[in-house]
Amino acid sequence: MKKHVVFRSAFYLFIVLGLSFVGWGTVDVIASTLVLSDADGEVVHDMRVVPRRWKWDPEVLVVPYGALVTININNEDTVDHGFAIREFGLDRRLPNGTETTVRFVADQEGEFEYYCSVYCGMGHFDQKGRIIVTRDDPDAVLAQYQQATADLPVRSAAERITRLPYTVAADGAKEFELTAEPVLWDYGNGTVIESWGYNGQLPGPEIRVTEGELVRITFTNHLPVATTVHWHGVDLPNAMDGVPGYTQDPVQPGESFVYEFHAYPAGTRFYHTHGSHHGDEALQMDMGLAGAFVIEPPDFDPPDVDYTMVLTERISEGAFPINGAIYPETEFIRVKEGDRVRVRMINAGSSTFHPMHLHGHQFRIVATDGNPVPEAAQLVRNTLPLLPGESYDVEFLADNPGVWLFHCHELQHAAGGMITAVLYEGALGGEFALTDHTGREVTNEEFSDGYSLVSFGYTSCPDICPATMALKSAALGELGDEVEARGLFFTIDPDRDTPEVLAPYVGQFAGRIVGLTGSAEQVAHVAGIFNIRYEAVEQSRGNYSMDHSSTIYLLGPGGEVLASFGHDTTPRRIAATVRQHLSGGDGT
Numbered sequence: 143m144k145k146h147v148v149f150r151s152a153f154y155l156f157i158v159l160g161l162s163f164v165g166w167g168t169v170d171v172i173a174s175t176l177v178l179s180d181a182d183g184e185v186v187h188d189m190r191v192v193p194r195r196w197k198w199d200p201e202v203l204v205v206p207y208g209a210l211v212t213i214n215i216n217n218e219d220t221v222d223h224g225f226a227i228r229e230f231g232l233d234r235r236l237p238n239g240t241e242t243t244v245r246f247v248a249d250q251e252g253e254f255e256y257y258c259s260v261y262c263g264m265g266h267f268d269q270k271g272r273i274i275v276t277r278d279d280p281d282a283v284l285a286q287y288q289q290a291t292a293d294l295p296v297r298s299a300a301e302r303i304t305r306l307p308y309t310v311a312a313d314g315a316k317e318f319e320l321t322a323e324p325v326l327w328d329y330g331n332g333t334v335i336e337s338w339g340y341n342g343q344l345p346g347p348e349i350r351v352t353e354g355e356l357v358r359i360t361f362t363n364h365l366p367v368a369t370t371v372h373w374h375g376v377d378l379p380n381a382m383d384g385v386p387g388y389t390q391d392p393v394q395p396g397e398s399f400v401y402e403f404h405a406y407p408a409g410t411r412f413y414h415t416h417g418s419h420h421g422d423e424a425l426q427m428d429m430g431l432a433g434a435f436v437i438e439p440p441d442f443d444p445p446d447v448d449y450t451m452v453l454t455e456r457i458s459e460g461a462f463p464i465n466g467a468i469y470p471e472t473e474f475i476r477v478k479e480g481d482r483v484r485v486r487m488i489n490a491g492s493s494t495f496h497p498m499h500l501h502g503h504q505f506r507i508v509a510t511d512g513n514p515v516p517e518a519a520q521l522v523r524n525t526l527p528l529l530p531g532e533s534y535d536v537e538f539l540a541d542n543p544g545v546w547l548f549h550c551h552e553l554q555h556a557a558g559g560m561i562t563a564v565l566y567e568g569a570l571g572g573e574f575a576l577t578d579h580t581g582r583e584v585t586n587e588e589f590s591d592g593y594s595l596v597s598f599g600y601t602s603c604p605d606i607c608p609a610t611m612a613l614k615s616a617a618l619g620e621l622g623d624e625v626e627a628r629g630l631f632f633t634i635d636p637d638r639d640t641p642e643v644l645a646p647y648v649g650q651f652a653g654r655i656v657g658l659t660g661s662a663e664q665v666a667h668v669a670g671i672f673n674i675r676y677e678a679v680e681q682s683r684g685n686y687s688m689d690h691s692s693t694i695y696l697l698g699p700g701g702e703v704l705a706s707f708g709h710d711t712t713p714r715r716i717a718a719t720v721r722q723h724l725s726g727g728d729g730t
Contacts, residue, residue, distance in 0.1 A: 183206070183208075183209050183210065184209060184210040184211075184212060185205050185206065185209050185210070185211055185212070185280075186212045186213075186214070187200075187203055187205075187211070187212070187213050187214070188213075188214050188216070189203075189213055189214065189215045189216070190215070190216045190217075190218055191215070191216070191217045191218055191219050191223050191236065192218065192219075193218045193219045193220065194219065194220075194460075195265070195458055195459070195460060196258070196262070196263065196265030196266055196268055196269040196457055196458040197269065197458040197459070198256070198269065198270075198271040200271070201270075201271040201272065202271060202272050202273075202274070202284070202287060203256075203271070203272070203273045203274070204273075204274045204276060204280040204281075204283045204284040204287070205248050205273065205274070205275055205276075205280060206248065206275075206276065206277070206280055207248055207249075207251050207275050207276060207277045208247070208248060208249060209247070209248050210245060210246075210247055210248075211245065211246055211247070211248050212243060212244075212245050213225075213243070213244050213245075214241060214242075214243050215236055215241065215242050215243070215244065216240075216241045217236040217237065217238055217239065217240055217241070217242070218239070219238055219239075219262075220238050220239070221238050221262045221263070222235060222236060222237050222238050222260050222262065223235075223236040223238075223258050223260050223262055223269070224236060224258050224259030224260035225242070225244060225256060225258070225259070226256065226257055226258075226259035227246070227254055227255070227256045227273065228254075228255070229250055229254050230246045230247075230248075230250070230254070231246075232244060232246055232256075233259050235260060236260075248275045250275060251275050251276065251277065252274075252275060253272055253273070253274050253275075254272070254273050254274075254275070255270055255271070255272060255273075256270070256271045256272070256273055257269060257270045257271070258270075265457035265458055267424055267428070267457070267492060267493045268425075268428050268456070268457045268458040268493075269458055270425060274287070291326070291336055294324050294325055294326045294336065295325055295326065295342065296325075296326045296327075296328055296334060296714070297325055297326070297327060297328065297339075297342060297343060298327065298328035298329070298330070298466070298467070298715050298718060299329075299330070299465060299466040299467040299471070299473070300705075300715055300718035300719040300721075300722050301343070301718050301722065302343045302347070302465070302466060303341065303343065303347045304347065304348060305347055305348045305349070305350055306318050306319075306320070306341065306346075306347040306348065306349050311358065313356070314355075314356060315355075315356040315357065315358040315402070316351055316355055316356070316357055316358070317358045317359075317360070318349060318357070318358070318359045318360070319359075319360055319362075320340055320341060320346070320359050320360070320361045320362070320371070321340065321341055321342070321361070321362045321363075321364055322338060322339070322340055322361070322362075322363050322364060322365050322369055322371075322415070322431060323338070323339065323341075323342055323364035323365065324336065324337070324338055324339075324364075324365065324366070325337050325338070325339045325342050325343070325344075325430075327339065327343075327344050327430065327466065328712065328714075328715055329456075329461050329463050329466065329467060329468045329471075329559065330467050330468045330469075330470075330471030330472075330559070330707070330708065330711055330715065331468055331470075331471065331559070331708040331710050331711060332708075332710040332711065332712070333459060333461050333468060333559075335456055335459055335461070336429075337429050337430040338365055338426065338429040338430050338431050339430050339431070340413075340430075340431060340432075340433050343466065344430040344454070344463075344466040345430070345432050345433045345434065345452040345454065345465065345466055345490060346413065346431070346432065346433025346434075347433060348433060348434040348435070348436060348450055349413065349433070349434070349435045349436070350435075350436045350437075350438065351405045351436075351437055351438070352405065352437070352438050352439075352440060352442075353405055353406060353407065353408040353437050353438065353439050353440060354404060354405065354406065354440065355404065355405050356402070356403075356404055356405075357401075357402070357403055357404070357405050358400060358401070358402045359371075359400070359401045359402075360398055360399075360400050361393065361398060361399050361400070361401060362397075362398040363393045363394065363395055363396065363397055363398070364395070364396070365395060366395055367395065367418055367422070367426075368386075368392035368393060368394050368395065368418035369392060369393055369415050369416075369417065369418055369426060369431070370384040370385065370386050370390060370392050370393060370399075370415060370416045370417065370418070371384045371399075371401060371413055371414070371415065371416070372384035372385060372413065372414055372415070372416040373401070373403070373411065373413050373435060374411055374412050374413060374414060374435070374531065375409065375411040375412070375511055375512050375533070376403070376405070376406070376407075376411050376435065376437070377406050377407060378403035378404070378406075379403060382401050382402065382403045384401065384416050385416050386416060386417060386418055386419055386420075387419060387420070392417075392418040392419070405437045406437070407437065407512070407513070408437045408438060408439035408442075408512075408514075409436075409437055409509055409511070409512025409513055409514070409535075410434070410436055410450075410486040410488065410509060410512040410533045410535055411434075411435040411436070411437060411512050411533070412432060412433060412434050412435050412452070412488050412490055412533065413432065413433055413434075413435045414427055414431055414432035414433075414490060415427055415431035415432070423492075424492040424493065427490070427491070427492045428455070428456065428457075428491075428492055428493075430454070432452065432454065432490035433452070433490075434450045434452055434486070434488055436450065436486065437512075445481075445482040445483060445484040445537065446477075446478070446480075446481035446482050446483065446540075447475065447476070447477050447481050447482070447483040447484065447540075448484050448486075449475050449483070449484070449485050449486070450465075450485075450486045450488070451464055451465065451485055451486065451487045451488065451498075451562075452464070452465050452466075452488050452490050453487065453488065453489050453490060453491060453496050453498075453528065453550075453560065454466075454490050454491050455491040455492075455493070455494060455555075455558075457493070457494070460558045461558050461559055462496075462550065462555040462556075462558035462559050462560035463559055463560070464559075464560055464561075464562050467559070468558065468559020468560070469549075469556075469559045469560070469561035469562070470561075470693055470706045470707065470708050471705070471706065471707055471708065471711060471715070472559070472561060472562040473562065473705075474562065474563055474564075474565040474703075474705075475548065475562060475563070475564045475565065476565050476567070477540040477564055477565070477566055477567070478540065478566070478567045479540055479541065479543050479566060479567075480539075480540060480541070481539075481540040482537060482539060482540075483537060483538055483539075483540055483564075484508070484535060484536070484537045485505075485535070485536050485537075485548075486533065486534075486535050487526070487528055487533060487534050487535075487536065488528075488532075488533040489528035489529060489530050489531065489532050489533070491530055492530055493530060494530070494552070494555075495527050495528060495529050495530070495552070496527065496528050496550045496552060496555060496560065497525055497526065497527040497528075497550060497551040497552060498525065498526055498527075498528065498548065498549070498550055498551070499524060499525040499526075499547075499548070499549060499550075499551040500524050500525075500538070500546065500547075500548045500564070501524075501546045501547045501548070502542045502544065502546040502564075503524065503538045503539075503540075503541075503542060503546065503564070504522050504523070504524050504538065505522070505523060505524065505526075505536040505537060505538040506520045506521070506522055506536065506537050506538070507520055507521045507522075507523065507526065507534055507535070507536055508520060508535050508536065508537050509533075509534065509535035510532075510533075510534055511532060511533055511534075512533055512535075523536075525551055540564070540566065543566040543568075543569060544566055544569050545563050545564070545565055545566070545569050545570060545673060546563060546564040547561065547563055548561075548562050548563060548564055549561040549562070565703070570671070570672060570673060570695070570703040571586075571671055571672060571695075571697060571701050571702070571703050572586070572671040572701070573585065573586050573671075574586050574664070574667060574668040574671065575660070575664065576632075576658040576659060576660040576664055576665075576668065577641055577658070577659055577660050578641070578644075578656055578657060578658055579641050579644035579645040579647075579648050579656065579657035579658075579659075580641065580645065581641045584658070586701055589628065589630060589656075589697070589701070590699065590700055590701055591626060591699060592625065592626030592627055592628070592699060593625060593626065593627040593628075593696060593697065593698055593699070593704075593720055593723075594627065594628055594629070594630050594696075594697040594701075595614045595617060595618070595627070595628070595629045595630065595694060595695075595696060595697075595716065596629075596630045596632065596672065596694065596695040596696075596697055597610045597611070597614065597629075597630070597631060597632070597692070597693075597694045597695075597709075598631075598632045598633075598634050598669060598672070598674045598676065598690055598691065598692075599611075599631065599632075599633070599634065599688075599690065599692075600633050600634055600635035600638070600639055600688045600690075601633070601635070601638070601639050601643055601644065601647040602635070602638065602687070602688075603687075603688070606692050606709050608650075609709060609710075610692065610694060610709045611629070611631060611648075611650075611651045611655065612651060613694070613709065613711070613712075613713060613716070614629040614651075614653070614655065614694065614716075615629065615651040615652050615653040615655060616713035617713040617716035617717050617720075618653035618654060618655075619652065619653055619713070620713050620714060620716075620717035621717050621720060621721075625720060625721075625724060627654070627720065628653075628654035628655070628656060629651075629653060629654060629655040629656065630655075630656050630658060631644075631648060631655060631656065631657045631658065632658050632665070632668055632669070632674075633657070633658065633659045633665065634665060634669060634674070634676040634688055634690050635688050636659050636660060636661060636662055636664075636665045637662070639657075639659050640659065641657075641659060644657030644658075644659055645657065672695060672703075673691075674690065674691045674693070675690065675691050676688055676689065676690035676691070677689050677690075692708070692709040693706050693707070693708070694706065694707040694708070694709065694711070694716075695707075696716070696719060696720065696723075698723060704719070704723055705719050705723075707719075
């Protein structure tokens with residue numbers, strides 16, 4: 143009987159403590175395996191869970207060795223999270239909307255990971271941070287860490303090498319040089335994230351060979367951690383499979399490993415990290431370590447357009463890139479009417495699926511995971527979900543001219559940038575006749591030489607338009623005199639934006655900026671050929687503002703639309719895109 147009383151009392155005490163935990167929100171949790179009296183001083187850090195971002199703030203903590211570490215964690219999210227550091231025996235629940243205090247003794251020296259230990263959505267796998275325990279001055283170590291990050295090169299899809307070059311050895315092998323290294327990757331729209339890239343880019347450059355060829359790839363690791371390279375979907379000798387602990391020892395920082403195998407079977411494959419052990423593969427992939435590996439059959443009948451689409455994710459940042467860029471800075475799939483178009487879609491992310499949907503066309507699934515589908519079994523679809531690690535080749539006939547969206551129909555992913563477009567030749571841009579800011583009549587032929595940065599707006603715009611003008615001016619400044627380029631500002635408010643109003647406005651911005659206006663019909667025509675939407679919004683006392691698209695287009699010689707940018711991109715990124723097109727457009 144007494145035993146039942148004890149159990150019942152313990153149960154009631156557990157319920158009371160649990161209600162207190164949830165109701166009051168501030169709970170002091172101490173790691174039970176540590177002897178706090180052994181601590182040498184105490185340090186206190188405040189931390190927050192960033193709402194809807196699967197992100198810790200800060201993502202790096204530095205603490206002195208031997209100290210009692212107190213972390214006050216404010217979970218600002220609407221869902222529960224967890225805070226865990228495996229090496230210190232910490233694993234605590236963080237109820238939503240509450241603050242939790244954890245304490246532990248930093249009695250191990252080194253760099254450790256803290257992570258979310260409660261599943262709360264796909265981004266949970268990326269919700270990680272680093273705690274550095276050091277005998278040195280923590281402030282100096284943190285400053286050194288931040289400086290090392292600041293010193294990383296900033297690169298973007300505008301500087302990608304599309305295909306990895308090779309040499310042919312005496313034995314006929316195609317030899318490639320592949321590296322892994324840290325980089326600050328500019329995904330577009332101001333999203334710059336510390337990343338790990340193959341040959342300094344995300345995704346890694348495509349490796350393309352012919353079935354049966356001997357391939358020799360010298361891989362060198364410039365990362366701060368050990369890693370490996372796995373050849374996903376390729377049938378090769380066991381020792382070349384790139385799995386740590388099974389087929390090879392991980393490649394340590396500064397070391398190299400030579401992968402050698404015959405390329406088989408033909409199809410769309412890809413390469414990616416397998417980590418330094420099974421526990422960090424997802425982290426390394428999420429940092430960017432993946433690239434396409436295409437093996438063409440000897441009798442390959444190339445399509446008119448062959449486009450490789452590598453899908454990845456940075457969920458904690460809300461970014462869902464295509465080929466290392468987020469909309470509107472993703473690359474167009476350029477076609478001509480009548481083209482046979484093949485799109486090779488690879489889901490190189492670690493944790494979520496992407497239902498890719500093409501507007502205005504139906505496509506045939508011609509290969510799954512790189513393996514050809516017999517014609518009689520080829521499904522015809524317009525939406526196709528890709529799980530992590532899957533690839534599909536689809537083909538369609540370009541028989542419906544226009545600009546057609548191709549995007550992930552998990553619409554949160556589309557909002558995060560997983561959008562591109564099939565762009566038919568001549569579907570954007572065209573002929574126009576307007577008046578410039580000096581009062582001179584001009585046509586599109588006036589600007590057919592060199593490159594033009596095109597934006598639409600109005601002089602009374604209080605925010606986006608002047609910021610966009612300053613951005614274009616800065617990009618032109620970065621290009622200097624190395625290329626013939628100018629900025630074109632098309633007003634969408636011709637009633638107020640006469641040449642007399644445009645002249646002082648464009649004069650505020652350095653560089654070669656031309657203001658353009660005209661009749662309401664002329665302005666509507668030029669906005670239409672660039673797919674720009676605008677409308678007047680009534681305000682008080684008879685005033686009005688203009689709601690409008692803020693896309694920036696890069697036009698090449700002859701007026702061809704080469705690229706598009708958001709208004710919050712960087713001048714360096716725009717200038718790099720121009721230079722890429724000057725060099726041939728693919729970086730090879």
